[in-house]
Each structure stands twice: as C-alpha cells, then as structure tokens.
Amino acid sequence: MPLEKAHIKNFRNIEEALLTFDNGFNLIIGDNRSGKTSLIEALHFLFSYRSFRTQNLQETISQHASQNFVQGIFINAAGKRIKARVERRRNNTSSVFTCDDSAITKLSNWVKHAPAMLVNSDIHQLISGSPQGRRKLLDWGVFHVEPLFEVSWKTFSRLLKQRNALLKRSPEKEVVTTWDKLFVEAAEEVTRHREMHIAKYTPVICELGKRVLGEEQIKLTYHRGWPEGVSLKETLSLTLARDTKIKNTEYGPHRADISVTIGKGSSRYFSSRGEQKLLGYIMSAAQTILLNQEKDLQCIILCDDLESELDENSSRLLIEMLATLPHPTIVTSITGAGGLYKKIDPHVFHVKHGVFSQNPSL
Ligand SMILES: Nc1ncnc2c1ncn2[C@@H]1O[C@H](COP(=O)(O)OP(=O)(O)OP(=O)(O)O)[C@@H](O)[C@H]1O
Ligand SMILES: [Mg+2]
Structure with missing residues (x-):
C-alpha cells in the first residue's frame, strides 16, 4: 500500500515534518546528525510498530516533549485513502496504534497490508x-x-x-x-x-x-x-x-x-x-x-545511508536497480553521491537539524 503523506511530530530531533512522497524514488539528503535515520526510524515505526534502534520506544520521543506520533496517509488497492497513526507517550509504556481512528489490535493484519522492507547500513x-x-x-x-x-x-x-x-x-x-x-x-x-x-x-x-x-x-x-x-x-x-x-x-x-x-x-x-x-x-x-x-502487493523500501562503504560504480548499479523496482523507495544519503542519482530523477528532500525541505534541485 503506497504511502502518500507522513506527518511526524516530536520524533527524536524531528519537531514536526509534513512530507508528501513520490510513488517512485525519494531521496533524503542531509549531513551527519541532521535527522535522516530518525526519519527512516519514524516511518519504520509506522509500518512495524517497532524501532530498529531501541527496544525502549520512549527514547524516540524528542527530549523536550511528552509524546510523539507518526501518521501516514496510505492509498489502498481500491484507491481509498487510509490513515494510520502510531503514538507514544512518555508516561505510558505502550503505544497507541490506529487505522482510520480504530485501534489496531492484530499487528500482523496491518503488516500484511502495508509491508515495508528496511535496509540499514x-x-x-x-x-x-x-x-x-x-x-x-x-x-x-x-x-x-x-x-x-x-x-x-x-x-x-x-x-x-x-x-x-x-x-x-x-x-x-x-x-x-x-x-x-x-x-x-x-x-x-x-x-x-x-x-x-x-x-x-x-x-x-x-x-x-x-x-x-x-x-x-x-x-x-x-x-x-x-x-x-x-x-x-x-x-x-x-x-x-x-x-x-x-x-x-x-x-x-x-x-x-x-x-x-x-x-x-x-x-x-x-x-x-x-x-x-x-x-x-x-x-x-x-x-x-x-x-x-x-x-x-506494493511494499515500501526504506534504505538508510545507501552509499556507505560502496564505491561509485557499485552505488550507481544499486541505485539503478532500486529505481527499477515496482515499489516506492525512500533512500537517505549524506552527499547525494556526486550526481549519481540525477539519472533516475528522484524526488528530493533536504534535511537540516530535523527540518525537511521538499523538492529542491539535486
Ligand atoms: N530523543 C531525542 N530527542 C532529541 N534529539 C535526539 C533524540 N534522539 C536522538 N536525537 C538526535 O537526533 C539527531 C539526528 O540523529 P540521526 O541519527 O537521525 O542523524 P543522521 O542524519 O542519521 O546522521 P548520520 O549521518 O550521522 O547517520 C542527533 O543529533 C541525535 O543526537
Ligand atoms: Mg544516520
């Protein structure tokens, strides 16, 4: 189920982000500590109800805040928009997970409809x-x-x-x-x-x-x-x-x-x-x-730090392979890899201190 929009609030260093994704290749560019992994973690949280960084989900709440949430608008096979939301409070050890405002009790049903593949560095x-x-x-x-x-x-x-x-x-x-x-x-x-x-x-x-x-x-x-x-x-x-x-x-x-x-x-x-x-x-x-x-079924592919430890040719072949997959892909990169992504014409976001700007040129 493609993810059309995400609304993230108080997730690590991301105070608030409203993002509209492309159904193809989305590229997030930012320096060290800008919030790239935080974005991938937040999206993964929405798809899986878990964090790949910590067992203690309270850690994902921004230091100054008492709660966070990640909300997504998905488009189902019939073209209908579905809102999913996961929320975490500092004073509560469990998260609240809803789909179109009804609580999700069986996670495997949600995962079946919204599969995500995470690839870390x-x-x-x-x-x-x-x-x-x-x-x-x-x-x-x-x-x-x-x-x-x-x-x-x-x-x-x-x-x-x-x-x-x-x-x-x-x-x-x-x-x-x-x-x-x-x-x-x-x-x-x-x-x-x-x-x-x-x-x-x-x-x-x-x-x-x-x-x-x-x-x-x-x-x-x-x-x-x-x-x-x-x-x-x-x-x-x-x-x-x-x-x-x-x-x-x-x-x-x-x-x-x-x-x-x-x-x-x-x-x-x-x-x-x-x-x-x-x-x-x-x-x-x-x-x-x-x-x-x-x-x-369309899944979403989340890749953090795609080029790390890869040479230019390997990165290029990998990027081209990902771009031909029949799924939306969200990839983070520190540099944008010297124009390697230009050929596939990605939808670009820049991130600085947890603030995202959309659609600037590569
Ligand atoms: N709960 C939190 N509240 C506020 N800030 C946090 C929290 N957890 C982590 N951070 C900070 O968020 C910032 C962004 O971290 P993130 O891992 O997303 O960076 P990154 O862009 O992936 O960097 P790198 O390129 O080094 O991997 C870091 O400075 C980190 O210390
Ligand atoms: Mg990172």
Missing part, C-alpha cells in the same frame, strides 16, 4: 552475521507470499514453547515422544513453506545478482535446522537426553539457516564487506519483487 551483517537475520528475511517473504505459513509458524512456535517447558520439568521419555509427533508435523509444514519459497526466490536473486554484482551464479542452500540425511523425528529421539539436560530443543526449523554462495565461495567467509552489502540489498530487494509478482 549494517546490511552486510545479513551475510556475515548470525542465522537469525537470514531467517528473519526469509520468513518476511514466506509470511507475505505463502498464505498458510503464518498459521504453521504460530502452531510450531507454540509447540516449541510447550516442548521447552516440558523439558524443564525433566519428563519421562514417553511423554516427550508423544508430544514430538505434533512438533515434527508442524516443523515439516514450516520447512515445506520455506523450501517452496526459496525455489521462487533463488531465480530472482540470480537476476538481480547479474545486474548489480555482474554475477549470476548465486546459490542459496537452505539448512532445515537439523542434520542432513536424518529425519527430525530421529534427530529428536537421538538428542532427547541432551535436550533434557540443557532444557531446550536444539534442533528444528527455529535453527534453520541459508548459506549463500557466489561463484565457488561462501559469501559469509569470502565476500568483501562491499560485496556482502550488495548481496544484502539484492536479497532484500528480491523478496519485494517476489511479493509484487505473487501477490500484486
């Missing part, structure tokens, strides 16, 4: 970091594209929690084994959805890899979360003594991972930082393309 960690980030990105796509995944995942998560609770009570082997039948069924369902998604996801990544990295031999290998060549049922039975000792379930789809290989080498160990960044962008963008192809 630490995107290289998607490749170099722990499996958690890769699982999160994979599940972002599976959640949006495979309709039954949400139910399967919720069932599996509940069973995992219950199994771990059971292990904490040092139960009889038979009790856990009976429980494991349901656990295995749910785990296999989650795995099936993820594998189906990866089969669609890989060709899109290869296509973008060709354009941005000049490399189409990108291979994704899905590791299910338990050893190859053995069933999960067998694995759980073999590791029950250990699971009981550590009071935790060691194997299952909650431990899945994706390894990425470019050419012959594992990108986690062999790719340079810049290459990992480009790969992170490619993997994120590929999910949004798939979402558009499979669900005819």
Whole structure:
C-alpha cells in the first residue's frame, strides 16, 4: 500500500515534518546528525510498530516533549485513502496504534497490508552475521507470499514453547515422544513453506545478482535446522537426553539457516564487506519483487545511508536497480553521491537539524 503523506511530530530531533512522497524514488539528503535515520526510524515505526534502534520506544520521543506520533496517509488497492497513526507517550509504556481512528489490535493484519522492507547500513551483517537475520528475511517473504505459513509458524512456535517447558520439568521419555509427533508435523509444514519459497526466490536473486554484482551464479542452500540425511523425528529421539539436560530443543526449523554462495565461495567467509552489502540489498530487494509478482502487493523500501562503504560504480548499479523496482523507495544519503542519482530523477528532500525541505534541485 503506497504511502502518500507522513506527518511526524516530536520524533527524536524531528519537531514536526509534513512530507508528501513520490510513488517512485525519494531521496533524503542531509549531513551527519541532521535527522535522516530518525526519519527512516519514524516511518519504520509506522509500518512495524517497532524501532530498529531501541527496544525502549520512549527514547524516540524528542527530549523536550511528552509524546510523539507518526501518521501516514496510505492509498489502498481500491484507491481509498487510509490513515494510520502510531503514538507514544512518555508516561505510558505502550503505544497507541490506529487505522482510520480504530485501534489496531492484530499487528500482523496491518503488516500484511502495508509491508515495508528496511535496509540499514549494517546490511552486510545479513551475510556475515548470525542465522537469525537470514531467517528473519526469509520468513518476511514466506509470511507475505505463502498464505498458510503464518498459521504453521504460530502452531510450531507454540509447540516449541510447550516442548521447552516440558523439558524443564525433566519428563519421562514417553511423554516427550508423544508430544514430538505434533512438533515434527508442524516443523515439516514450516520447512515445506520455506523450501517452496526459496525455489521462487533463488531465480530472482540470480537476476538481480547479474545486474548489480555482474554475477549470476548465486546459490542459496537452505539448512532445515537439523542434520542432513536424518529425519527430525530421529534427530529428536537421538538428542532427547541432551535436550533434557540443557532444557531446550536444539534442533528444528527455529535453527534453520541459508548459506549463500557466489561463484565457488561462501559469501559469509569470502565476500568483501562491499560485496556482502550488495548481496544484502539484492536479497532484500528480491523478496519485494517476489511479493509484487505473487501477490500484486506494493511494499515500501526504506534504505538508510545507501552509499556507505560502496564505491561509485557499485552505488550507481544499486541505485539503478532500486529505481527499477515496482515499489516506492525512500533512500537517505549524506552527499547525494556526486550526481549519481540525477539519472533516475528522484524526488528530493533536504534535511537540516530535523527540518525537511521538499523538492529542491539535486
Ligand atoms: N530523543 C531525542 N530527542 C532529541 N534529539 C535526539 C533524540 N534522539 C536522538 N536525537 C538526535 O537526533 C539527531 C539526528 O540523529 P540521526 O541519527 O537521525 O542523524 P543522521 O542524519 O542519521 O546522521 P548520520 O549521518 O550521522 O547517520 C542527533 O543529533 C541525535 O543526537
Ligand atoms: Mg544516520
């Protein structure tokens, strides 16, 4: 659902901003400490009800203020304008989230209609970091594209929690084994959805890899979360003594991972930082393309500090790739990258001390 306008009040150093976005490429230019990341964080807050910078959302309230809000006007598939608003008060630990003035109680319903893909300057960690980030990105796509995944995942998560609770009570082997039948069924369902998604996801990544990295031999290998060549049922039975000792379930789809290989080498160990960044962008963008192809849904792409640690050619290829995506994109940059953006004719904003000016020339 495209975001047409945003109204931000008392969010970090942004006292008040009223912004109208283009449905294509929006470029925010500003010096260090001007408010670029604050804007991306505020918009992300509206889409996800979370901050990627802090668990403590009170920190986002401007120092002098007692409350903040981020409000957006979205246009739905029928062309109707929808107002969403998230508000935080200093004296209250929860936020108020409304859509057309009615409280949103089920966040996943909102996220389904207004998906956002966030790409930060630490995107290289998607490749170099722990499996958690890769699982999160994979599940972002599976959640949006495979309709039954949400139910399967919720069932599996509940069973995992219950199994771990059971292990904490040092139960009889038979009790856990009976429980494991349901656990295995749910785990296999989650795995099936993820594998189906990866089969669609890989060709899109290869296509973008060709354009941005000049490399189409990108291979994704899905590791299910338990050893190859053995069933999960067998694995759980073999590791029950250990699971009981550590009071935790060691194997299952909650431990899945994706390894990425470019050419012959594992990108986690062999790719340079810049290459990992480009790969992170490619993997994120590929999910949004798939979402558009499979669900005819437009998401928004939020990129902070796009050019950081990238050379001119890599930045240019990345900018051109983002500009061809079927989604609105909001990108921040310190310099505007020496005219690299001119070719794609972006909608430009400048920001200084938290104050935004719209439509000046690049
Ligand atoms: N709660 C807050 N109230 C007021 N100001 C804040 C608050 N939190 C952070 N700031 C300030 O907001 C300013 C803008 O921060 P922001 O991270 O958005 O800058 P930026 O433009 O992304 O800079 P950089 O290019 O260095 O990443 C900083 O000076 C920061 O100290
Ligand atoms: Mg920043």
